[in-house]
Amino acid sequence: MAEKKAYPLRINAEILAATQRWADDELRSLNAQIEYLLREALRKTGRLKSPSHTNDEGAET
Secondary structure (H helix, E strand, O other), X not given: OOOOOOOOOOOOHHHHHHHHHHHHHOOOOHHXXXXXXXXXXXXXXXXXXXXXXXXXXXXXX
């Protein structure tokens, strides 16, 4: 499994609330939702290698 690093995130309260609602809708934690969104954006722009075989929480599948 890839190493996880803590990173303090300052974010607009409205964006945070909307992201939390989205995470709730998709049965993810807020942290997992943010990581998922970042990963998808990086893949779409070609800045991240093809997807590894991990689930949204980072565990091997």
